[in-house]
Amino acid sequence: MRSYRQYCGLARALDVVGDRWTLLIIRELLIRGSSRYTDLRDGLPGIATNLLADRLNELEQAGLIQRSVASAGAALYELTPRGKELEDVIAALGRWAAPLMGRRSRGDAVRGHWLALPVQLYLADGAPNEPPVTLELRATGDSEPVTVEAANGAVRARPGRATLPDLVLAGPPEAIMSVLMGRVEIGAARRAGLQATGEPAVLQRLQRRAPNQ
Amino acid sequence: MRSYRQYCGLARALDVVGDRWTLLIIRELLIRGSSRYTDLRDGLPGIATNLLADRLNELEQAGLIQRSVASAGAALYELTPRGKELEDVIAALGRWAAPLMGRRSRGDAVRGHWLALPVQLYLADGAPNEPPVTLELRATGDSEPVTVEAANGAVRARPGRATLPDLVLAGPPEAIMSVLMGRVEIGAARRAGLQATGEPAVLQRLQRRAPNQ
DNA sequence: CCGGATCCGGGTTGATACTG
DNA sequence: CAGTATCAACCCGGATCCGG
Numbered sequence: 200m201r202s203y204r205q206y207c208g209l210a211r212a213l214d215v216v217g218d219r220w221t222l223l224i225i226r227e228l229l230i231r232g233s234s235r236y237t238d239l240r241d242g243l244p245g246i247a248t249n250l251l252a253d254r255l256n257e258l259e260q261a262g263l264i265q266r267s268v269a270s271a272g273a274a275l276y277e278l279t280p281r282g283k284e285l286e287d288v289i290a291a292l293g294r295w296a297a298p299l300m301g302r303r304s305r306g307d308a309v310r311g312h313w314l315a316l317p318v319q320l321y322l323a324d325g326a327p328n329e330p331p332v333t334l335e336l337r338a339t340g341d342s343e344p345v346t347v348e349a350a351n352g353a354v355r356a357r358p359g360r361a362t363l364p365d366l367v368l369a370g371p372p373e374a375i376m377s378v379l380m381g382r383v384e385i386g387a388a389r390r391a392g393l394q395a396t397g398e399p400a401v402l403q404r405l406q407r408r409a410p411n412q
Numbered sequence: 413m414r415s416y417r418q419y420c421g422l423a424r425a426l427d428v429v430g431d432r433w434t435l436l437i438i439r440e441l442l443i444r445g446s447s448r449y450t451d452l453r454d455g456l457p458g459i460a461t462n463l464l465a466d467r468l469n470e471l472e473q474a475g476l477i478q479r480s481v482a483s484a485g486a487a488l489y490e491l492t493p494r495g496k497e498l499e500d501v502i503a504a505l506g507r508w509a510a511p512l513m514g515r516r517s518r519g520d521a522v523r524g525h526w527l528a529l530p531v532q533l534y535l536a537d538g539a540p541n542e543p544p545v546t547l548e549l550r551a552t553g554d555s556e557p558v559t560v561e562a563a564n565g566a567v568r569a570r571p572g573r574a575t576l577p578d579l580v581l582a583g584p585p586e587a588i589m590s591v592l593m594g595r596v597e598i599g600a601a602r603r604a605g606l607q608a609t610g611e612p613a614v615l616q617r618l619q620r621r622a623p624n625q
Numbered sequence: 626c627c628g629g630a631t632c633c634g635g636g637t638t639g640a641t642a643c644t645g
Numbered sequence: 646c647a648g649t650a651t652c653a654a655c656c657c658g659g660a661t662c663c664g665g
Contacts, residue, residue: 200432201636201657203458208509208529209439209502215512219413219430219638226422236647245581246414247639250646274499274647284508287423291428291504295497296421299428307419356617372419413654414638432657448627460658465629483665487628 215261220246222292224254225278225285228251228264230315231298231358233277235269244308258282293320297380303373311341315356316410318347321380322405327352335361337369339392349405366397381406428474429498433459435505437467438498438594439490444526444571446490448482457521471495506533510593516586524554527588528569532559534593535618540565545614548574550582551604562618579610594619 203210207383216222220243227242228234230289234242238253245336255276258264263282265286267275278285293316300317303309314336331350339342346361347354370393385399413431416423429435433456440455441447453464460528464469468489471477476495483485491498506529516522533537543561549559559574560567580586583606591606597614 201435204517205518205526206513206516206522207439207456207526208506208513210436211512212505212509213435217430217432217435220648222426222430223416223418223423226420240647244418245639247641249639249650251641272646281511288501288504288508290500292425293421295501296425298494299424300419300421303419304417307417309419313420362483404483451630458658460660461629462631462659463657485627492631 212288212368218257220250220254221258222285222289224251224258225263226280226289226313226316228278228365228373229286229289230277230312230356233267233273233275235273239276242310242312246328262383269336275340289316289319290320293317300376300380301374303371308310309338309340309372311336311338311343311372312345312358314345314372314379315358317379317410318354321407322349322354323345323407324349324352324404326404326405329404332366332398332404333364333400334405335367336375338372338375339370340372347405354405355375364397365400366395366399369394370384370398373374378402384385416489418540420476421483423500423612425521426586428476429476429501431470433463433467433497434471434503437464437471438476438495439494439526441489441491441531442502443569445481446488448486448488450613455523455525457523466620472582484493500604502529503506503533506530513593514590516584522553522585524549524551524556524585525558525571527551527558527585527592528571530592531558531567531588534560535560535567536620537562537567537617538619539617542617545579545617546574546577547579547614547618549588551585551588552583553585560618562614567618576608579608579614582607583611593614 202214219354223243227239231238240246240248243251254265259266262279265279269275282388295306302339331348334347336345338410341360344360345356348355368378371391374388378388380386385395385402415427436456437452440452444451453459453461468477475492477489478492480489490514522604544561547560549558558569558575559572560569563604581591584604587604589604591598591601598608598615
């Protein structure tokens with residue numbers, strides 16, 4: 200991207216991350232941790248492969264990602280500490296977007312692991328002294344679930360299956376999203392196609408007191 | 413901009429504000445409040461006039477800005493409440509950009525009122541019970557200063573001249589920036605070309621306890 | 626002068642094909 | 646698997662023009 204050539208923090212930030220696709224690449228690396236080229240491409244439906252390669256080079260130049268070589272010779276990409284600091288930016292954008300997440304337009308791509316983003320925004324461990332609990336989220340149309348673990352006051356979300364989850368939420372991603380954000384009760388969400396198997400009380404523990412939107 | 417067509421909050425947000433220049437236009441409206449077309453163009457050096465017109469239309473469509481007509485028949489643009497909510501996003505980007513604000517490259521445009529952004533990020537009223545104080549910032553190369561007022565625990569920054577400021581900081585914008593961010597003492601900044609006239613203690617009151625960067 | 630609209634050249638993006 | 650190469654379509658920047 201051409202630089203804005205303005206001595207202003209916002210303009211400087213956008214010179215680095217304002218390009219199309221750039222912040223979405225950071226999103227992928229934040230959620231998945233270190234990733235291979237093909238993983239990134241799968242998590243960024245619609246991106247052209249040459250653009251992904253270009254952006255990865257630019258991000259490496261800018262010091263936001265690091266390229267390493269796995270044992271099998273496959274290239275691996277992961278965020279540097281400086282790149283991880285963009286988490287606050289992405290969180291702010293994600294929070295601002297909450298009112299835009301009502302209904303899913305047909306044709307919109309879905310990836311289960313994207314649910315890790317709202318999890319970090321809207322969930323917290325409300326009972327730090329209780330034993331850990333595990334929640335699994337399964338978006339319809341995606342084979343890869345997200346596992347949410349609450350323990351010692353912290354909530355972590357990661358792509359992948361849980362072993363012995365206390366609660367599993369499966370259904371359309373917008374229904375899962377509504378429940379996570381606290382806009383809908385879990386009972387009402389069943390009518391929107393949500394299936395909940397396990398211990399529903401897990402949700403009470405995880406939901407923040409002040410519901411968002 | 414083409415939609416990313418992803419059911420993900422970040423992608424939805426970028427569908428609306430991810431276009432080139434869009435967030436910088438929001439910056440202008442946040443700092444200046446309601447603005448005329450020409451004011452916006454002056455505050456966005458480098459923008460093509462047709463792009464500004466296009467973006468203003470898109471932003472109005474998206475419900476982020478509102479067009480009104482002033483008494484003299486001049487068009488006025490201002491943020492809607494929804495548009496103002498982007499302040500958190502811009503703050504996050506501005507904070508992330510702090511390490512990028514070291515030196516000014518030659519050719520970089522400067523506008524004095526852009527200093528209002530770091531003011532909001534790095535200053536606070538540390539003495540709510542004292543009488544109000546006023547600080548004026550004058551960036552070299554720009555005729556329009558910024559006025560900072562601290563009163564009752566709140567700090568406001570607005571473009572324009574102050575009446576009877578308690579302290580005036582004038583000099584290269586990067587020197588003013590360094591002092592605001594707490595990276596440099598006001599004495600050391602004099603060597604970088606900063607002129608301080610008035611009551612330096614004003615700065616102690618305004619600087620946050622934990623210095624940024 | 627204000628508030629744009631129009632036109633054009635060049636750079637960026639997107640889709641697909643191809644390669645080590 | 647991990648990208649390059651190619652090319653058309655679109656977007657951006659700069660200049661010009663135009664009605665109040």
